Amino acid sequence: MKGEILFKNATLVDARGEHGTADVLVGEGRILSLSGGEAQRVVEAKGRCLSPGFFDLHAHLREPGQEVKEDLRSGLEAAARGGYTDLVSMPNTTPVVDRAEAVRALREKAAQIDRARLHPAAALTQGQEGQVLCEARLLREAGAVLLTDDGRTNEDAGVLALGLRYAASWGLPVAVHAEDAGLRRGGVMHEGEVSWRLGLPGNPAYAESARIARDLEVVRYVWEALETRPQGRSLLHFQHLSTRRGLELVRQAKREGLPISAEVTPHHLTLTDAHLEGLDPLYKVAPPLRTWADVEALVEGLLEGSLDCVATDHAPHTEDEKSLDLLRAPFGIPSLEVAWPLLYTELVQKRGFPLSVLVARFTDGPRRILGLPPIHLEEGAEASLVLWDPSQRRTVDPKGFASKARYSPWAGWGLSGWPLLTLVEGRVVFEGLG
Ligand SMILES: [Zn+2]
Numbered sequence: 183m184k185g186e187i188l189f190k191n192a193t194l195v196d197a198r199g200e201h202g203t204a205d206v207l208v209g210e211g212r213i214l215s216l217s218g219g220e221a222q223r224v225v226e227a228k229g230r231c232l233s234p235g236f237f238d239l240h241a242h243l244r245e246p247g248q249e250v251k252e253d254l255r256s257g258l259e260a261a262a263r264g265g266y267t268d269l270v271s272m273p274n275t276t277p278v279v280d281r282a283e284a285v286r287a288l289r290e291k292a293a294q295i296d297r298a299r300l301h302p303a304a305a306l307t308q309g310q311e312g313q314v315l316c317e318a319r320l321l322r323e324a325g326a327v328l329l330t331d332d333g334r335t336n337e338d339a340g341v342l343a344l345g346l347r348y349a350a351s352w353g354l355p356v357a358v359h360a361e362d363a364g365l366r367r368g369g370v371m372h373e374g375e376v377s378w379r380l381g382l383p384g385n386p387a388y389a390e391s392a393r394i395a396r397d398l399e400v401v402r403y404v405w406e407a408l409e410t411r412p413q414g415r416s417l418l419h420f421q422h423l424s425t426r427r428g429l430e431l432v433r434q435a436k437r438e439g440l441p442i443s444a445e446v447t448p449h450h451l452t453l454t455d456a457h458l459e460g461l462d463p464l465y466k467v468a469p470p471l472r473t474w475a476d477v478e479a480l481v482e483g484l485l486e487g488s489l490d491c492v493a494t495d496h497a498p499h500t501e502d503e504k505s506l507d508l509l510r511a512p513f514g515i516p517s518l519e520v521a522w523p524l525l526y527t528e529l530v531q532k533r534g535f536p537l538s539v540l541v542a543r544f545t546d547g548p549r550r551i552l553g554l555p556p557i558h559l560e561e562g563a564e565a566s567l568v569l570w571d572p573s574q575r576r577t578v579d580p581k582g583f584a585s586k587a588r589y590s591p592w593a594g595w596g597l598s599g600w601p602l603l604t605l606v607e608g609r610v611v612f613e614g615l616g
Pocket of ligand 1: 332422
C-alpha cells in the first residue's frame, strides 16, 4: 500500500485514550494503516504525539468588515498553526452574518484558503438585535452550523424560546453568551476584592449564573413543548462559562437530562482577576477573568464533562485598541495559536489532568455538539490530524503569531505541546517541523 505521508513511531492519543506507538500511513485523505507502508514522505515522529485535529466552536475571525483586526486568511492560518483543523466563526461582524448569502460567501472564500476548515455560525436574530428571528432553515441549507447572537446577550426570553424551537426543528443548536445585561451593567472586570481595591466597575459572578438559571428554564419549557425531540444533541449551548455557580447550574441541569452543552476558554482555565492588578487591558475579556476558586471549579467541570469542550473565544483587536486604558479598551483575548500548548502544559503537565480527556475536549466534545461523528485514530478514519511535541519547551512570542493580534496575556510563558504538523483530509495545512 503506498501512501503520501508516513508518521514513524508516533504516539497515538485520541479521546478514547493513549494507544502506544504506531507507524501511521496517510493517503487519499484517510488513515490507510497503523502498521506502516510505503510513502512519498516519511516523518520521524518518535517522542511526538498524533491526535485528531482540534475543533474550535468559538472564534471571531472578524470578516466581513473588521479585517483590520483579523480576516479569514490570518485567522484560519492561526488556527492551523494551533493544531485546529476546524473552526466555527462567530457572526458578530460588519454586517452581521444573518442571511444565507453571507454564510455562502464566507464558505466559498474559506474554501480558497487551504488552512483550517471554516464552519460559519449565523445570527439567531436579524442584525443580532434580539427582535426578529433569522431564517434557520435557509441558514442551515447554506451551511451554518449553529445560531448565536454572541457579542451580545439575549435579553428577550420569548424570542430565545421561539428561536430554540425553530432552530431545533432544523437541527441547529443555539449558542448563548449568558450574562444578565442589568447585573453586568458597565463592569469591566470581575466584581470582587480586586475591583473594589482598584475602584473599577465590577461584573458580578451572578450576572452569569442569573442568566444561566433563566435560560435553563427556557430550555425546559421548549423541550417539554417539542413534538419531536432531537435525541443526543444539544439544543442550547452555553458559551465561555466563567463561574463556579454557573457551572453548578449547568451540572445539575445535565443530570436532569436537559439537552444542553457548555464550553470553557483557555483564559478562564488559567488566569484570574488578580492579573488585572496592573490595569493591563490585555486581560480585559467578557465574561471577565474570575477568581482562583472559579478556575479550580472549571477545571473540575472540564474533567467530569459538565463542560463539553474547550473553545477559544479567540477575539482579536488591533494593538492600538488594546493599548487604550482599561475602561475604554475592547473586550477579548486572542488564543488560537496557544490554546493547546497552554492547556497541555498548565493542566496535563502541571496538574496531572488526564491527557486523553483534554484531547476529547478539543475533538469529540465540540464535534458532538454539532452532531458530527468523532474522529478516532484507526484505519479508514479521516486524516484530519495534528502532530505535536509533548516535550520541547518554547516561550510564547506573540510577535510571531499568524493572527493579526500580535499580543498575548501568555507572552513569555514557557509551554510544551506545540503543534508541528496539521493535516486536513491528508493535506498539510501547517508545517512547523523546523
Ligand atoms: Zn461571548
